[in-house]
Amino acid sequence: MGHGAFSSGLGKGVLPMSLVFYLIAALTVAGGLASMVLKNTVHCALALTVAFAGLALFFLNLDAQFAGFAQILVYIGAVAILVVFAILLTKGSETPKDGVFSRTWLAGLAVAAAVFAVLGWAILHTAPMLPGATPAPAVTVQQIGQALIGRYVLPLEIVAVLLTAALIGAVIVAMHEKEGTK
Amino acid sequence: MTPLAGYLLVAALLFSVGLAGALTRRNAILVLIGIELMLNAANLNLIAFWRYGPHPEALTGMMFAIFSIAVAAAEAAVGLGLVISIHRHAKTTDLDQMNRMKG
Numbered sequence: 001m002g003h004g005a006f007s008s009g010l011g012k013g014v015l016p017m018s019l020v021f022y023l024i025a026a027l028t029v030a031g032g033l034a035s036m037v038l039k040n041t042v043h044c045a046l047a048l049t050v051a052f053a054g055l056a057l058f059f060l061n062l063d064a065q066f067a068g069f070a071q072i073l074v075y076i077g078a079v080a081i082l083v084v085f086a087i088l089l090t091k092g093s094e095t096p097k098d099g100v101f102s103r104t105w106l107a108g109l110a111v112a113a114a115v116f117a118v119l120g121w122a123i124l125h126t127a128p129m130l131p132g133a134t135p136a137p138a139v140t141v142q143q144i145g146q147a148l149i150g151r152y153v154l155p156l157e158i159v160a161v162l163l164t165a166a167l168i169g170a171v172i173v174a175m176h177e178k179e180g181t182k
Numbered sequence: 183m184t185p186l187a188g189y190l191l192v193a194a195l196l197f198s199v200g201l202a203g204a205l206t207r208r209n210a211i212l213v214l215i216g217i218e219l220m221l222n223a224a225n226l227n228l229i230a231f232w233r234y235g236p237h238p239e240a241l242t243g244m245m246f247a248i249f250s251i252a253v254a255a256a257e258a259a260v261g262l263g264l265v266i267s268i269h270r271h272a273k274t275t276d277l278d279q280m281n282r283m284k285g
Contacts, residue, residue: 017183017185017188021185021188025188025192028192028196029192029195029196029199032199032219033199035203035212035215035219036199036202036203036206036212036215036219037203041211041212044212044215045215048215048218048219051196051219051222052222055222055225058189058192058226058229059226059229062189062229062230062232062233063233064229064232064233064244066244066248067225067229067247067248067251070251071251074251074252074254074255075218075222075251078255079218079254079255079258082259082262083211083214083215083258085262086211086262086265086266089266089269090211090265090266090269091269096208096209096276099208100207100212101206101208102205102206102207102278103278104205104206105205105206107205108204108205108206109202109205109206111201111202111205112199112202112205113198113202115197115198115201116194116195116197116198119194119197119198120194123187123190123191123194124191127183127184127187130184130186130190130234131184131186131234131235131236132184132185132186132234133184133185133234134233134234134238137238138239139238139239139241139244143239143241144241144244144245144248147245148245148248152249155245159249159252159253162252162253162256163252163255163256165256166256166257166259166260167256167259169260170259170263171263173260173264173267174262174263174264174266174267176270
């Protein structure tokens with residue numbers, strides 16, 4: 001992709017980041033914000049897809065191609081579709097009359113703002129100690145596959161069991177129970 | 183500001199947006215969406231630390247993010263299944279109206 005060399009070349013320049021970073025950040029945050037404030041739930045799900053796509057672009061920009069494409073496949077391909085299905089199955093696209101925000105929205109907003117203030121303060125205070133721009137790591141998908149089958153084979157198997165259990169559990173929980181029989 | 187600090191700030195902002203949504207929305211599905219946004223912000227942190235960390239060739243942060251994506255997918259499937267089940271039972275997904283555990 002060449003983004004790594006581009007952004008690391010700019011590391012000591014006037015701008016701390018490349019223009020690409022700012023564009024993707026704006027897209028991602030706007031998508032996330034829209035998915036949380038829009039009234040129509042289906043629009044929220046579509047805005048969520050935009051945020052997921054922005055995150056996938058971030059992963060590609062960070063030279064993590066495998067994670068980026070996994071993000072596209074899992075989140076845009078599966079989770080977003082699942083969310084749309086759930087919204088349509090629960091008639092969630094109808095906007096409620098008494099507003100889309102909870103009664104305690106002010107407290108929730110205050111908690112979130114406090115969390116962001118603490119996180120931002122911590123990041124800005126440790127920023128001079130963080131490592132600067134480094135050359136892009138040369139990691140191939142073959143290396144990732146060998147690590148998954150070699151060093152990380154036990155977590156991989158556990159995730160396989162977890163996904164199977166989650167699949168069966170989700171089907172059992174959401175399965176329509178017949179009247180009378182069982 | 184180093185590139186890593188920029189990524190961390192974006193991830194913190196996304197996490198806070200997700201948290202605000204999870205705490206303020208009434209629809210249970212949108213609360214799940216907020217939790218997904220928070221998980222994704224954490225993944226962005228993991229990948230950013232992997233990229234700018236001292237040993238990216240060890241693939242630790244990348245593996246953590248990949249497993250985190252898989253676990254988040256399982257969480258989304260079970261969570262949405264629960265929402266559908268609750269909607270069938272209580273005929274609502276409004277969290278302000280779901281105030282009892284007894285059917």
